Amino acid sequence: MTNQLNAQELFRAAYENRYTWDENFPGYTAQIQLRQGDEIYAGQVRINRDLSVEVSGIENEEVQQSVYTQLRDVITHRKRNSFEQSHGKNTFTLGATDETGAMEILVSGDAMGSNYKIRGQEICQVSRVMGRMAFTIDTYESLDTGEGYLASRYDATFRNPTTGEFLQKLQFEDNYELVGNYWLMTHQVVRSTDGNGQVTTTEFSFSDVKLLEPALV
Template sequence: MTEQNQARDLFKAAYENRYTWDSNFPGYSADIELKQGEEEYRGQIKINGDMTVEVTGIEGEEISQSVYTQLRDIVTHRKRNSFEDSHSKNSFTLGETDDTGASEILVKGDSMGSNYKIRGKEICQVSRVMGRVAFVIDTYETLDTGNGYLATGYDVVFRNPQTNEIITERQHQDKFEKVGDYYLMTQQVIHAKEKGQEITTEFNFTNIKLLVPATV
């Protein structure tokens, strides 16, 4: 096996081991409580079976947009895309193995300059450049669903790619529960540090209900 094939196989195994929703996913609704500093907001959210997102009942366009963005992030990570659709044009090479046993996977052909670290069958680091921002996600806690893993504890560091200056640091703690056949987020707590200021944002989801697919 060539090194390139070995790197590709390692990454593919970890990529396909991520927990994603299947093609029968009906979507779900929930009540949301958002706490940010001393402020609290409540409303309703819906992620539909076609992966569109709805946010209602939250006062303030900025807060509503913040919830919408968080839900879009959920969809991005839970939406199922085949390895071939996502990475068929990329080539992979093995980098160094760090002192935790994680193997570096270097990617060519990715428009966002993505590189990864793989530990076992899990992606434990994502490094990416998007325009004027570079970021690294390090995952240190996961949940084994029996049908793929979910990241439950991870740090994100955003930098200026030209100067390498840190822009924002975030620590995430996510909780999930199984509703019907699907694991859904019940809480996300984000501790953020930016320009010397620290703020904690907490998303709580309750009254979670799977949607009933429309009959034709």
């Protein structure tokens, strides 16, 4: 029981130390430029107060969808959910501590078979299985906003959950700026390595980032 309680308390402290947007977040607009190899695309993005995403001005539908997906991923990590909402039904136990000092947190009751590692008050690894895909996200650097941490350099490795075969690796480098009272992404570089070792680099640049006017009550 003590082991479970300690594991839950440690994980909860790290979970609640993530930087998220509060209930007053008004949304924002920005200009987007996406660069992949010699190809450059430009358009506009809008994140609404309800965290819905709009992408416009990009004629290539595949690129527009890529920008939309990227922003949805960002929002998933900025959306504020209480610990009880996200993990209230789960049970936590401590696993091993690795050579870097990161502690393994084993979870039961999670539909996606999630396990974690925490270092200090930060989640530094997430491992999950989603259908035919298993993935592990390792965080190497983070930004301390004073209101929680933001992962700024991290990898996502995808494998076949049955065979362990390597499928893809994504390496991320993120930059944020404080706009008004909110930290918003201004730049992201994603290096994708496929199963054949081919590397593709995609760069997202956001400029003219402006918060929307708060809704009148």
